Amino acid sequence: MKLKFIEEKIFNVLMILATLIVFAFFASIIGTIVQKGFPSLTWDMVTKLPGGGFYVGKEGGILNAIAGSLMIVLGSTALGLAISIPVVFYINVYLRKKSKLAYLTRLTFDVLFGVPSIVYGAFGFTIMIFFGLKTSLLGGIIVITLLIIPIFVRSMDEVAKSVPKDLLDATYSLGATKLEAVRVVLRQIAPGIATATLLSVGRAIGDAAGVMFTAGFTDNIPSSLSQPAATLPLSVFFQLSSPIPEVRERAYAAALLLTIIVLILSITGRLIMNRFSKNRIS
Secondary structure: HHHHHHHHHHHHHHHHHHHHHHHHHHHHHHHHHHHHHHOOOHHHHHHHOOOOHHOOOOOOOOOOHHHHHHHHHHHHHHHHHHHHHHHHHHHHHOOOOOOOOHHHHHHHHHHHOOHHHHHHHHHHHHHOOOOOOOHHHHHHHHHHHHHHHHHHHHHHHHHHHHHOHHHHHHHHOOOOOHHHHHHHHHHHHHHHHHHHHHHHHHHHHHOOHHHHHOOOOOOOOOOOOOOOOHHHHHHHHHHHOOHHHHHHHHHHHHHHHHHHHHHHHHHHHHHHHHHOOOOOOE
């Protein structure tokens, strides 16, 4: 009995240490970005396009990267939702719970979930070369869509699997069709869809490897899908590799802005899940 008590104490200490280590790394990263980036984060930097000497420390901003990131994220999120939601409903409503097709579908998206973003970028680049396409906003949207679809599907699928079977049986017993049952499930997993969307946006806006191959980079805001688009991660990458201290400080400022956006999305997703999960039928 005493041995078990000692083991419990040891593992409690190990868990606390692990938590403190993770928190220390997080605080270190945030502290470094804030310390080096906050002094350079000005209104001009957020609202202006890069000037003629921006990359040598002169005037200008990163509005092109902010606008490009938002365009890619909004386009890929809309496209990803349009593809992912029908898949989730099909494997949870139209297929049997122990269907082999449903199992293979989940396994496939589990594998895709772990594929590095640079692999998606290389795949998209290969397809673009095959069709003779240049780096563009459309290429960035397509690759980021492929990147976030597994996040959408697996996140929403886990919520959909928790919908009580009795709820669906009661719906069918009232004479409802499967399409009408989808509406019932949709109400139950709405918080999960919102959370998955915010998590996917956070992943999409922070990706650099995928868009490097497909979206390219430009100092202008794209006016069509065929034009290249800059993104915040690539802006950080290019400026941080500069030998000029002022440019590197701007890179940290862009990284700080990107971190703030991702933190807001993550916190908002958690709040939405906590707020609406209590209204679900369990």
